Amino acid sequence: MDTIFALASGRGRAGVSVIRISGPSAFTALEKLTKKTLPAIRMASVREIWSLDGSYLIDEALVLLFKGPESFTGEDVVEIHLHGGPALVTALFDNLSGLEDFRPADPGEFTRRAFENGKLDLTEAEGIGDLVNAETHAQHQQALRQMRGELGAIYTAWREELIQSLAHLEADIDFPDEDLPEGVASAIRPKIDRLKGEMKQHLADGHRGEKIREGLDVVILGAPNIGKSSLLNKLARKEAAIVSEQAGTTRDIVEVHLDLAGYPVTIADTAGIRDATDLVEREGVRRARARAEAADILIFMTEAAMGSDAPVEFSDLMTDESYRIYNKADLGAQKPGPTDHPRHFYLSVKTEEGLDLFLQQLEEDVVNRLDVSGAPSLTRLRHRQSLEDCIEALDRFDQAPDPELAAEDVRLAVRALGRITGRVDVEDILDVVFGDFCIGK
Numbered sequence: 362m363d364t365i366f367a368l369a370s371g372r373g374r375a376g377v378s379v380i381r382i383s384g385p386s387a388f389t390a391l392e393k394l395t396k397k398t399l400p401a402i403r404m405a406s407v408r409e410i411w412s413l414d415g416s417y418l419i420d421e422a423l424v425l426l427f428k429g430p431e432s433f434t435g436e437d438v439v440e441i442h443l444h445g446g447p448a449l450v451t452a453l454f455d456n457l458s459g460l461e462d463f464r465p466a467d468p469g470e471f472t473r474r475a476f477e478n479g480k481l482d483l484t485e486a487e488g489i490g491d492l493v494n495a496e497t498h499a500q501h502q503q504a505l506r507q508m509r510g511e512l513g514a515i516y517t518a519w520r521e522e523l524i525q526s527l528a529h530l531e532a533d534i535d536f537p538d539e540d541l542p543e544g545v546a547s548a549i550r551p552k553i554d555r556l557k558g559e560m561k562q563h564l565a566d567g568h569r570g571e572k573i574r575e576g577l578d579v580v581i582l583g584a585p586n587i588g589k590s591s592l593l594n595k596l597a598r599k600e601a602a603i604v605s606e607q608a609g610t611t612r613d614i615v616e617v618h619l620d621l622a623g624y625p626v627t628i629a630d631t632a633g634i635r636d637a638t639d640l641v642e643r644e645g646v647r648r649a650r651a652r653a654e655a656a657d658i659l660i661f662m663t664e665a666a667m668g669s670d671a672p673v674e675f676s677d678l679m680t681d682e683s684y685r686i687y688n689k690a691d692l693g694a695q696k697p698g699p700t701d702h703p704r705h706f707y708l709s710v711k712t713e714e715g716l717d718l719f720l721q722q723l724e725e726d727v728v729n730r731l732d733v734s735g736a737p738s739l740t741r742l743r744h745r746q747s748l749e750d751c752i753e754a755l756d757r758f759d760q761a762p763d764p765e766l767a768a769e770d771v772r773l774a775v776r777a778l779g780r781i782t783g784r785v786d787v788e789d790i791l792d793v794v795f796g797d798f799c800i801g802k
Contacts, residue, residue, distance in 0.1 A: 379441070425442075433471065483513075530768040
């Protein structure tokens, strides 16, 4: 097996750059680079790092050794903490590349080796990737829990119970003449029903975990010049969208990604909705409709002067959970503030009067939808698909005409759960899972 190496810290100039080396020749490489015997395992030591031919000093660095299998990857691992100059990193990489069976690591290869060496399951590996990419507090907390095995533990427990049930079924089939307790197969059915109920409840989470990873989708709708782009800019605290008195300025969807009360939110400004004759503007309206139909939260904007009589574009999409903003309240008699409906607000985006009340309610809404304090949620489509396959197999178990087919359905359910944690049939998805990782992790 090759020994791999990569920069484990950020690129560019920094106080320290960390180079990670993993594989069977990691310790040998350090001896060649330091021209000294190895320091103690897990004991930070200062060493001079030399070129392989000894012709020049690369740096004076801090080095750490981790003996496999008691390391992150399960292999011998070396960390070299250089001063953070790009030239130093390049010089060390050039020398490592000159060693036999050494090569730069692929994206996610350190974590992939940890998975392949049994140091973590596939959900924990995905949690590490999510933790590296986390931009909000909620994403951080969800990724941390998944990395620590909370999500995988749910699937592992279900799988172990199904394996136990399968063993009883197969014993009933293979040893019919043995003195086994009567009704072994029928006694399993209540357990299968309970597990299936738990799985269905786990699936019925409103896609919470996936939305925390990807962001809750909020769409602003309304006629031209109603203030949609201005509202987007206020929420983003920057000029994300062009604001103009000319109708039809926004032709396509403009979106910004926000950290709202610690949760990820994508807010989209759409084309002004009207009977447009311009082909480009008509396409913008079509896209606005499509985006609105897929959104998690809709904000309908109308003019305060017209009150509740103001026409609502795409009104067929409005529900009690939608927001209605009566904008430009500074121009009429209606004072900015809430209405009798908890999600309807009079406000002025221009003067920001009433904007705080709306934002407070929107934040509460997001927190309630994406609360991370409960049980861990599945975070990826592949989790959902495998769990649905598992439930489908257990549904067939209920209808199986003979014990052999019933056992096969339970076996398929076990395999479906195993795909989530990486216990079976995962070679075809490993490249996808680890391909999104950064190099050095």
